[in-house]
Amino acid sequence: MAGPLRVGLVGVGQRGLQHVQALTDMQNDEIIQITALADPYPENLEESKISKYVDGFSPAGIQMFDSADGMIESGLVDAIWFVIPPNQHRGEIERAAEREIAIFAEKPQSLFLDDIISQDAAITRAGVPSTVGFQMRHDRGYTDIAAYLEDKWVAAMTMIAEGAVEGHGVKHTRTEEQGGPANRVWTANRAWSGTSVVEAGIHQTDIMRYWSHDDVEWVRATYTERPKELHATEGDNPIAYTVTYGMKKGGVANLLFTKPARSYYGGRFDCIIHTHGTIKLEDDFVDYTFEDEWPPAQNPGIDQVRKVISPGPHTTAMGRESTRAIGQAFATSIVENKPENRLNSFHSSINSLASVLAANVSNDLGGEKIVINEFIHDDKYAKYRKNPKR
Ligand SMILES: NC(=O)c1ccc[n+]([C@@H]2O[C@H](COP(=O)([O-])OP(=O)(O)OC[C@H]3O[C@@H](n4cnc5c(N)ncnc54)[C@H](O)[C@@H]3O)[C@@H](O)[C@H]2O)c1
Numbered sequence: 001m002a003g004p005l006r007v008g009l010v011g012v013g014q015r016g017l018q019h020v021q022a023l024t025d026m027q028n029d030e031i032i033q034i035t036a037l038a039d040p041y042p043e044n045l046e047e048s049k050i051s052k053y054v055d056g057f058s059p060a061g062i063q064m065f066d067s068a069d070g071m072i073e074s075g076l077v078d079a080i081w082f083v084i085p086p087n088q089h090r091g092e093i094e095r096a097a098e099r100e101i102a103i104f105a106e107k108p109q110s111l112f113l114d115d116i117i118s119q120d121a122a123i124t125r126a127g128v129p130s131t132v133g134f135q136m137r138h139d140r141g142y143t144d145i146a147a148y149l150e151d152k153w154v155a156a157m158t159m160i161a162e163g164a165v166e167g168h169g170v171k172h173t174r175t176e177e178q179g180g181p182a183n184r185v186w187t188a189n190r191a192w193s194g195t196s197v198v199e200a201g202i203h204q205t206d207i208m209r210y211w212s213h214d215d216v217e218w219v220r221a222t223y224t225e226r227p228k229e230l231h232a233t234e235g236d237n238p239i240a241y242t243v244t245y246g247m248k249k250g251g252v253a254n255l256l257f258t259k260p261a262r263s264y265y266g267g268r269f270d271c272i273i274h275t276h277g278t279i280k281l282e283d284d285f286v287d288y289t290f291e292d293e294w295p296p297a298q299n300p301g302i303d304q305v306r307k308v309i310s311p312g313p314h315t316t317a318m319g320r321e322s323t324r325a326i327g328q329a330f331a332t333s334i335v336e337n338k339p340e341n342r343l344n345s346f347h348s349s350i351n352s353l354a355s356v357l358a359a360n361v362s363n364d365l366g367g368e369k370i371v372i373n374e375f376i377h378d379d380k381y382a383k384y385r386k387n388p389k390r
Helices: 014-028 047-053 068-074 092-098 113-126 140-148 201-212 228-234 320-335 346-364 372-377 379-385
Strands: 005-010 032-038 063-065 079-082 102-105 130-132 154-162 216-224 240-247 252-258 267-274 277-281 285-288 306-310
Touching: 005 014, 005 068, 005 320, 014 032, 014 047, 014 079, 014 320, 032 068, 063 068, 068 079, 068 092, 079 092, 079 320, 092 102, 092 113, 102 320, 113 346, 113 372, 113 379, 130 320, 130 346, 140 201, 140 277, 140 285, 140 306, 154 201, 201 240, 201 252, 201 346, 216 346, 216 372, 240 346, 346 372, 346 379, 372 379
Parallel strands: 005 032, 005 079, 032 063, 079 102, 102 130, 154 252
Antiparallel strands: 154 267, 216 240, 240 252, 267 277, 277 285, 285 306
């Protein structure tokens, strides 16, 4: 490839601006060139607005478009970062792939499996590079855990993600013009977000797959619905989600995800159990495991079994560093033709997305066990896969 990779970004909103920051930093390091931005709302493309969020932003050399299609047809981009709400996709990913443009798709790639299968088919047919925005895979500490577990069997994982309604940001899409929430907090709205497990819990779902080197085979889920009288003020997504995943290699993963209002609380708990150890995310990431001859004459003290597998301090795996890392990994993997550095592809990520969408279906069906393969292929789930608008 002559010159740096030419990158376009579609959807200059909350997440898009974080990517524009990472891309600007990468452009300064001569890794890529930003050649195009697209957004239907002119205010989102104004230099003054973007500069409020992006240090060092300059529109020089960037063509602005009011739609993805203008960018796709322009011949100006080798790769596109798609960063639009999941219910707004209208075949743009497919059309970009047909034009042999590499695809970085923010999660969730759509709220409907039929759309995702169509996007995947176009990407596979064209053979273009692809990745999905699971940036936690590119965090140093999380990668250390995955490497450590490569030769071990993960029996159980539990992640508790305690959030709050107030943690939802005011977004940049004019939802009020499309029958969506008047306050633009679309992540609190079911029709726009697909539930918080789909919109956000998909990160935890995906990282549990990454750590365990495994895929989800089935899911059972029970949600605690938010009382109807609170929907107008707090959004109509559930207050709490209890999701259990059966993994293909036989382990079980639990995801507890909470979104009450008025708590203003954020917290988390992570625990990974493998055959002979318990991994905890302390200041260091640690495996509690006894590695000498077993059983010992006397039980060891806890310090004797504490083994650091990734020294701290660790920053948030969802922050600026991992956003830069996933963008850079994608860009350089294309230039250097090293697909393994992407750590996922659109196709391999379908298991994460299908799992959270199937969690919704399980909850709707009273906690029924949904086998992911059947959810993707069987006629009995066809109505749950279909996008009513397409
Ligand atoms: N990986 C992460 O950590 C992370 C974090 C936040 C959001 N996201 C994901 O990023 C995506 C965008 O979320 P957001 O928070 O930036 O929302 P947002 O509403 O703030 O931004 C979306 C932007 O896309 C634009 N847009 C809407 N429809 C469009 C279309 N058809 N064509 C072009 N542009 C369009 C909007 O005008 C807006 O500027 C979602 O899929 C979300 O789940 C990922």
